[in-house]
Amino acid sequence: MIKFIxxxxxxxxxxxxxxxxxxxxxxxxxxxxxxxDYALFGLEAPRLKINNKVYRDLNKNGKLDTYExxxxxxxxxxxxxxxxxxxxxxxxxIFIDMIGVNADGTPMEFPSFSDPFSFLMETSSVQIAxxxxxxxxxxxxxxxxxxxxxxxxxxxxxxxxxxGIPITIASDPRHxxxxxxxxxxxxxxxxxWPSALGMGAINDSLLVQDFGAIVREExxxxxxxxxxxxxxxxxxxxxxFRIDGTFGENSDVNSRLxxxxxxxxQGDSLGVxxxxxxxxxxxxxxxxxxxxxxxxPPGIQIFEEANFEEHLKxxxxxxxxxxASVMPFYSIAKGITTEEVGASYNKEIITGMLRERLGFEGIxxxxxxxxxxxxxxxxxxxxxxxHGVEHLNTDERIIKIIDAGVDMIGGESLSEExxxxxxxxxxxxxxxxxxxKRIMRQKFQLGLFDNPYLSxxxxxxxxxKISIEKGKQAQRKALVLLKNDKSILPLKPQTKIYLHGFDTxxxxxxxxxxxxxxxxxxAKVDTPQWGGEKAGSVMELLFSGERxxxxxxxxxxxxxxxxxxxxxxxxxxKRPTVLSQLEPFSKAIVADFDVSEDIIFELILGGFNPSxxxxxxxxxxxxxxxxxxxxxxxxxxxxxxDYGHGLRLKNLDK
Numbered sequence: 001m002i003k004f005i006x007x008x009x010x011x012x013x014x015x016x017x018x019x020x021x022x023x024x025x026x027x028x029x030x031x032x033x034x035x036x037d038y039a040l041f042g043l044e045a046p047r048l049k050i051n052n053k054v055y056r057d058l059n060k061n062g063k064l065d066t067y068e069x070x071x072x073x074x075x076x077x078x079x080x081x082x083x084x085x086x087x088x089x090x091x092x093x094i095f096i097d098m099i100g101v102n103a104d105g106t107p108m109e110f111p112s113f114s115d116p117f118s119f120l121m122e123t124s125s126v127q128i129a130x131x132x133x134x135x136x137x138x139x140x141x142x143x144x145x146x147x148x149x150x151x152x153x154x155x156x157x158x159x160x161x162x163x164g165i166p167i168t169i170a171s172d173p174r175h176x177x178x179x180x181x182x183x184x185x186x187x188x189x190x191x192x193w194p195s196a197l198g199m200g201a202i203n204d205s206l207l208v209q210d211f212g213a214i215v216r217e218e219x220x221x222x223x224x225x226x227x228x229x230x231x232x233x234x235x236x237x238x239x240x241f242r243i244d245g246t247f248g249e250n251s252d253v254n255s256r257l258x259x260x261x262x263x264x265x266q267g268d269s270l271g272v273x274x275x276x277x278x279x280x281x282x283x284x285x286x287x288x289x290x291x292x293x294x295x296x297p298p299g300i301q302i303f304e305e306a307n308f309e310e311h312l313k314x315x316x317x318x319x320x321x322x323x324a325s326v327m328p329f330y331s332i333a334k335g336i337t338t339e340e341v342g343a344s345y346n347k348e349i350i351t352g353m354l355r356e357r358l359g360f361e362g363i364x365x366x367x368x369x370x371x372x373x374x375x376x377x378x379x380x381x382x383x384x385x386x387h388g389v390e391h392l393n394t395d396e397r398i399i400k401i402i403d404a405g406v407d408m409i410g411g412e413s414l415s416e417e418x419x420x421x422x423x424x425x426x427x428x429x430x431x432x433x434x435x436x437k438r439i440m441r442q443k444f445q446l447g448l449f450d451n452p453y454l455s456x457x458x459x460x461x462x463x464x465k466i467s468i469e470k471g472k473q474a475q476r477k478a479l480v481l482l483k484n485d486k487s488i489l490p491l492k493p494q495t496k497i498y499l500h501g502f503d504t505x506x507x508x509x510x511x512x513x514x515x516x517x518x519x520x521x522x523a524k525v526d527t528p529q530w531g532g533e534k535a536g537s538v539m540e541l542l543f544s545g546e547r548x549x550x551x552x553x554x555x556x557x558x559x560x561x562x563x564x565x566x567x568x569x570x571x572x573x574k575r576p577t578v579l580s581q582l583e584p585f586s587k588a589i590v591a592d593f594d595v596s597e598d599i600i601f602e603l604i605l606g607g608f609n610p611s612x613x614x615x616x617x618x619x620x621x622x623x624x625x626x627x628x629x630x631x632x633x634x635x636x637x638x639x640x641x642d643y644g645h646g647l648r649l650k651n652l653d654k
Contacts, residue, residue: 034109037125041160058164058449059084070450077449078440082433084163090432091419092132093439096170096365096410099124101140105149107157122413128157128167131415135408135439137170137228141187144222144459151223155452166452168443170226170278173245175215175471177596183245189462190218191471196231197573198478198593200248200615201646205260207474212264214467216275221459225446226276226325227265232258232314233284233329236307237630238576238619239291241543244594246286248615249633249643251310255317262321270324272447278365279318281329282343282354283336284311287631294331296540299342299387301331302630308336311631316358324442325363326354327410330370330385341388344370344406345397351405363438368411371397374539382539395421402427407435475599480591480612481647488520488566488587490606490652495519500561501526501570507601521567522604523558524592525550525582527574549578549622559585570600576616578625580640606652613646 048055048064058068066072066080085093100108100121107124127133136154140147151169158167175193176184184195191214193199199208219227234251235243247257258279266274289300303311315326328343328350337348344350344366354360367385371394374382389397398418401409421427443449481489491497498515499507501524515521528550550558562569562585569586571577573593583589591614592600603610617639619625624637634643 031110034123034125037123037129040129041125041157042162043160044156045159045164056159056164056450058159059162060164067449074441074444077444078437081163081165081440082436085436087419087422087429088415089132089161089163089165090429090436091415091422093134093165093436094408094418094432095131095133095412095415096135096137096168096408097121097127097133097413098411099127099136099138099154101138101142101147101150103142103146105142105146105153107150107153124154124157127413128154128161131413132161133413133415134158134161134165135168135170137172137226138224139172139185141174141185144189144462147222148454148456148458152453155223158452166443166448168226168446168448169222169224170228171219171224172228175211175218177475177594183242189459191464191467192475192596193471194475194478195244195574195594196247197244197615198595198612199257199474200246200250200253201480201591201593201612202474202477203253203257203613203615204477205256207470207477208257209260209264210470211474212261214264214470216265216273217461218467219275220273221454221461223452223454223458224275225448226278228278228280228327230258230261230277230279230318231281231285232279232318233281233286234311234314234633235286235616236311236633236635237287237291237302238548238616238625238628238636239546240286240288240575241293243286243576243616244574249286249617250615251313251633253615254314258314259317259321262318262323266322266324269322270442270445272445274324274446276324276442276446277318278325278327278363279315279323280327281367282315282326283308283329283333283349284315285329285331287311288331289334289630291546291625291630293540293543294329294387295382295385295543296537297383297387299331299385301329301333303333303335304629304631305335307629307631310633319358319360323362325365326360327365327367328354328406330367330387332387339388341400342370342385345386345389345400345404347404349404355405361438363407363435363442364405365408366401366406366410371401371409371412371414374411380537382537395426399426402431402435407438472596472599475595476602476608476610478593478612479595479600479603479610480593480614480645481603481610481649482571482589482591482614482618482641482645483583483586484647484649485587487650489568489604490649491520491568491604493605497522498565500524502597508598509605510601515561515564518565520587521561521565522570523562523567524570524572524597525558525577526572527577528554547622548575548619548625550581555581558582562586568604573616573618576618576625576636578619578622578640580620583640606649609649609652610646611648613644614641615643617641617643 046057067077111119173184174187179186231245235246247254262277370385496513496519498518566587568588617636618641620640
């Protein structure tokens with residue numbers, strides 16, 4: 001045994017030393033590359049004083065060019081800029097990818113174990129100086145002062161490029177309550193709101209527009225000028241992993257709320273005060289075959305012709321609201337086009353449907369990483385979502401995407417490959433210019449060419465008490481009371497409570513005790529996430545979720561517990577969860593859409609009357625889920641709780 005322990009410890013020591021040496025090697029390599037790439041930067045833009053006005057000489061030529069002049073017409077500025085761009089700069093502007101943010105507010109020049117996503121990213125200087133890129137999305141959530149420092153530092157890098165093209169920063173949602181890693185990025189100094197599905201439970205377009213306006217101001221405080229959303233998908237397939245990012249399964253409700261959110265973000269038209277919306281996932285990602293998320297093969301959306309138009313409705317509403325950008329889904333759209341390839345490769349969808357049929361004139365940007373595999377130190381994190389074009393190489397995939405009519409390519413930094421295709425005549429430069437007009441027009445509309453920098457006072461808007469309270473009110477309105485047997489809710493004062501699944505530190509104004517002494521149990525459960533045992537990558541394992549019922553081992557813990565005392569069940573619904581096995585043992589059930597635990601207890605203790613209604617059907621069994629159609633709303637057989645269900649407290653004296 002002692003010999004085995006020694007061998008094990010020796011092996012572990014060798015493994016740790018190997019990792020340390022590999023990291024040391026790459027650290028030296030990254031630093032040398034950063035030094036080389038920084039040498040590619042030019043000078044900061046001088047200031048020109050003309051008729052007592054000061055202008056930024058972005059191309060450093062000593063005169064005021066049209067694109068540098070805020071008083072010139074935007075279309076003239078766009079034409080002048082593109083005429084001065086070389087093929088390398090044009091190619092760089094076509095891509096948007098993740099960029100790292102160091103905790104000290106400096107641009108990331110080598111990965112850090114404190115930020116696992118940094119190992120998926122190239123260094124900032126490689127992307128900006130070498131690859132000529134000027135569009136990025138960020139996942140960092142460092143202290144606000146450091147985020148402002150980083151924003152200004154990265155804009156200074158853009159200013160030092162040959163033409164001084166400013167950097168556009170995009171982000172996934174940041175206003176959720178949960179702190180764990182996911183599609184939403186927890187940002188503690190932003191106001192906190194329920195999930196999009198919770199906003200669907202409220203179904204108030206004025207509130208959603210207010211939400212969009214608050215998001216706009218809080219994003220701008222950090223220099224975020226593009227929102228990667230809203231999701232206009234109508235979630236008719238219950239197993240889909242991303243349902244909580246949608247407003248639910250009613251396309252008419254979705255249409256109103258999507259439109260309201262975009263108007264909140266952008267205003268009546270895109271301008272200096274706007275955050276540009278990128279509505280997704282066109283033409284409707286809520287119908288994945290067998291519920292399998294289409295980040296991964298085979299990547300198929302199921303549509304019957306009669307149901308397709310329902311899924312298209314929220315996108316038409318987004319276009320009416322003048323959304324600045326649109327993101328197609330990853331998937332092969334079964335039943336609506338003749339060519340079976342992912343949407344961004346599909347000319348029938350991009351040019352035929354988006355441009356010609358619907359007349360969309362804004363930016364079309366692919367979803368992330370549809371060309372290249374994403375690996376971390378040799379381990380596959382996410383395979384390329386190149387559905388239907390797996391046989392094509394990198395160059396052929398780029399050519400097909402551009403030919404389909406796409407403007408921007410997300411989650412990729414392949415500008416060197418694109419410029420070679422331009423120089424070899426495989427992609428016409430004038431075709432790239434068509435996309436650049438849309439891309440650069442948006443930068444000018446947002447005012448980035450005139451002043452992309454943030455002042456120290458920019459973050460003063462954060463912590464606004466009115467915004468914080470509106471977020472809390474939305475959380476209260478999002479809670480849905482599904483069951484209240486014998487009016488057990490609200491609990492009487494001094495009721496002794498045993499908690500299961502809650503963070504006890506967040507529970508206030510309740511007498512928490514042991515199970516033996518408790519009068520009632522309050523148990524919280526999350527939507528089950530299992531059934532993805534055959535995942536082919538790290539990300540697919542994280543996104544697994546074929547099943548919606550609870551595994552036996554979890555039921556073996558929950559059911560005996562719930563039998564011991566009267567129970568209030570709180571179900572955090574990321575997807576339509578099968579609650580049938582827990583429902584008989586629950587006196588009350590509350591549907592939670594990522595609401596903070598203290599607000600959940602406000603409801604339970606009678607602090608307010610719930611007003612939310614289910615934005616989805618809740619299935620009675622997995623059999624009913626398997627028997628429904630992926631693209632048809634409201635078709636679960638005998639749902640446990642139907643769409644629109646929501647009770648009110650009858651004995652609340654408030």
